[in-house]
Amino acid sequence: xxxxxxxxxxxxxxxxxxxxxxxxxxxxxxxxxxxxxxxxxxxxxxxxxxxxxxxxxxxxxxxxxxxxxxxxxxxxxxxxxxxxxxxxxxxxxxxxxxxxxxxxxxxxxxxxxxxxxxxxxxxxxxxxxxxxxxxxxxxxxxxxxxxxxxxxxxxxxxxxxxxxxxxxxxxxxxxxxxxxxxxxxxxxxxxxxxxxxxxxxxxxxxxxxxxxxxxxxxxxxxxxxxxxxxxxxxxxxxxxxxxxxxxxxxxxxxxxxxxxxxxxxxxxxxxxxxxxxxxxxxxxxxxxxxxxxxxx
DNA sequence: TCATGTCAAGGCGTC
DNA sequence: GACGCCTTGACATGA
Numbered sequence: 001x002x003x004x005x006x007x008x009x010x011x012x013x014x015x016x017x018x019x020x021x022x023x024x025x026x027x028x029x030x031x032x033x034x035x036x037x038x039x040x041x042x043x044x045x046x047x048x049x050x051x052x053x054x055x056x057x058x059x060x061x062x063x064x065x066x067x068x069x070x071x072x073x074x075x076x077x078x079x080x081x082x083x084x085x086x087x088x089x090x091x092x093x094x095x096x097x098x099x100x101x102x103x104x105x106x107x108x109x110x111x112x113x114x115x116x117x118x119x120x121x122x123x124x125x126x127x128x129x130x131x132x133x134x135x136x137x138x139x140x141x142x143x144x145x146x147x148x149x150x151x152x153x154x155x156x157x158x159x160x161x162x163x164x165x166x167x168x169x170x171x172x173x174x175x176x177x178x179x180x181x182x183x184x185x186x187x188x189x190x191x192x193x194x195x196x197x198x199x200x201x202x203x204x205x206x207x208x209x210x211x212x213x214x215x216x217x218x219x220x221x222x223x224x225x226x227x228x229x230x231x232x233x234x235x236x237x238x239x240x241x242x243x244x245x246x247x248x249x250x251x252x253x254x255x256x257x258x259x260x261x262x263x264x265x266x267x268x269x270x271x272x273x274x275x276x277x278x279x280x281x282x283x284x285x286x287x288x289x290x291x292x293x294x295x296x
Numbered sequence: 297t298c299a300t301g302t303c304a305a306g307g308c309g310t311c
Numbered sequence: 312g313a314c315g316c317c318t319t320g321a322c323a324t325g326a
Contacts, residue, residue, distance in 0.1 A: 008320075019321060022304060061320085068304060103317075104305035117305070146307050180308075180317090247317085277319095 001232075001296050002096050002271045003286050004055025005279045012047050014040035017061035025070050030063075034075060037062045038082045045089055053283050055096040055271050057141075058128075066124040067117070076127055087132030096271055097138040098174070098234060099125050107165070108145035108158040115161055119169075126168030137231030139174040141199055144182040144190060151181065155190055162194045174199040174234060177208070179247055184210040184217045188224070197225050201236035202261060203275070207247055215264055222268055231271075237261065238275040249275050253282035255289060262295060 007017060016037045020029060041062065048056055063075050090097060105118040125140045132138075147154050162170070173196040177184045184198070184205055191198045198221040205214050212220075222233040239257045241248040253276050276282040290296045 015321075017320065019303080021302085021322070024323095059320095065304075070304090102305085102319090103307080106306065109306080111306095114306075121305085148307085245316095249318085 001269055001290065002055040003053060003283050003290065003296075004057065004096065004098075004271065004273045005053070005283045006057035006100065006273060006275060007059040008279055009044045009047055010279050010281065012040070012043050014043055016040040016044060017059035019061055019064045022065065022068070022070065025065060027073050030065065030071075030073075030075070031078065034063050034079055035082075038079060038086065042086050042089070045086060045093075045095070047280070048095065049089070049093045051280070051284060052287065053280060054094065055098075055273060057273060058097055058099045060099060060101050060121075060125065062128065063124065066128075067120040076131060080131060083128070083131035084133060087134065091133060096231065096234075097129075097132075097134060098141050098273065099129075099139075100141040101125055103143070105142055106145040107142070107161045108154050110146075110148055110157075115164075119165060122169045122173075123166055126166060126172060129172060130168050136171045136229055138172060139197065139199070139230075139234055140169060140172045141174045141176055141234070143176055143178045144186060147181045151186070155182075155186060158190055159193045162196060170195055171229075173197070176201050176236065177204050177210075179204040179207040181208070183208055184214075184221070185212075188217070188221060191221075191224050197230050197233070199234050199236065201238075201275075203236070203238040203240070203247075203249070215268075218265055218268055218270065222270060233268075233270045234273065235270050236273045236275050241277075249277055251277045253278075253285050255285060258286055259289065259293075262290070262293065266295075 018033050065071050101121055105121050107118050109115050129138050175187050175196045176199040177187045187198045200221055225233045238249045239254050241250045274282050
């Protein structure tokens with residue numbers, strides 16, 4: 001079991017997801033931003049290794065506008081060495097990596113143009129993972145997409161369009177249950193029909209529950225991951241921030257809730273991405289607890 | 297300097 | 312049909 005946090009480290013004092021507005025796009029500005037993002041990413045990876053945090057979600061903003069038509073140079077060629085160096089660092093430490101393109105990636109969209117743009121965005125993530133030298137245990141995490149008033153057709157479209165994905169992407173896709181539309185049951189159904197792997201989110205399941213218990217479904221889902229090819233199952237973990245809107249992620253880990261979660265899933269080995277706002281601070285708290293409980 | 301608005305991209309729920 | 316919200320960080324703008 002590995003514990004991770006997404007994209008940003010609040011302690012290191014830099015950001016690996018620096019951006020700028022489209023209207024101020026220039027090649028020079030983009031190069032400068034990518035260089036700064038990669039430099040920061042390396043610092044964050046160092047931090048993680050020193051602190052034994054062995055799961056990390058890499059930001060989608062490493063290369064701003066990577067899949068946008070405005071992109072007019074081969075960033076892959078310019079930054080090859082930097083990607084390779086950071087990739088070696090990660091692989092040497094045996095750190096698990098994921099990435100999570102945002103809500104605009106909809107491979108089941110009704111509009112073919114949206115599907116096309118989504119595939120381009122996914123291709124960027126796949127190319128980035130190839131440059132890092134990651135195998136297929138590093139995952140690109142997406143949601144099923146929109147329902148468009150007909151979930152059955154929406155799922156069918158996902159399965160159909162999944163076939164159009166380039167290999168660098170297809171072999172790395174993990175599909176997550178969301179908090180409103182597609183439950184774990186839906187995700188499992190889709191994954192059975194594709195090469196995608198089910199990625200379970202406990203908080204989304206609490207808000208948008210499946211028919212069976214989370215623990216049962218986690219077991220079932222974990223069986224769809226081939227340990228050799230995909231690694232053990234990845235999960236997202238969060239809890240409700242008290243006093244905030246339903247669905248708001250906690251500011252800091254509620255260690256009692258986490259203990260309970262770990263206890264009821266103890267028969268399964270899985271990696272946990274903590275979607276908690278204070279990032280590595282909660283990851284360190286979770287690691288401390290897991291060591292005491294002899295779970296890692 | 298600080299607070300607020302805006303950002304490439306979409307969908308959904310509410311009115 | 313318009314609008315706010317999702318989730319969210321970072322930049323841009325304006326007081």
